[in-house]
Amino acid sequence: MPAGFEAVLDDAELAEGELRIVHVLGQALVLCRVRGRPYACSGECTFEDGGDLGAGHLDGYSLRCPVHGCVFDVRSGRIVSPPADEQLPTYEVRSEGGRLFVAHRPRGF
Ligand code: FES
Secondary structure, eight states: OOOOOOEEEEEEGGTOOEEEEEETTTTEEEEEHHHTTTEEEESSSTTTTTTTTGSSSSTEEEEEEEETTOOEHHHHEEESSSOOOOOEEEEEEETTTTTTEEEOTTTTT
């Protein structure tokens, strides 16, 4: 296992366009696959009610929060549509030996 990463799922278990909640260091993250590539981001919306993004809707790279409808890009955490004013933490994902590994810390931390 790469240092600083946690095994979360078999690579083959994550279908294209699916949202999966995984836990890394006890924190709920959203894992998804778009155009064959896996992405991970915080499972909690950055807007005021901290909506459950695992119950959100994924359309291409855009993840919509189920509470007030803000949209984030799962590649970068960039806000695509408000009301959120803080971007979403994203995590590096690696595929090795048929397993998916997610970084313990978000990008930039
Ligand atoms: S909690 Fe996500 S948009 Fe309000």
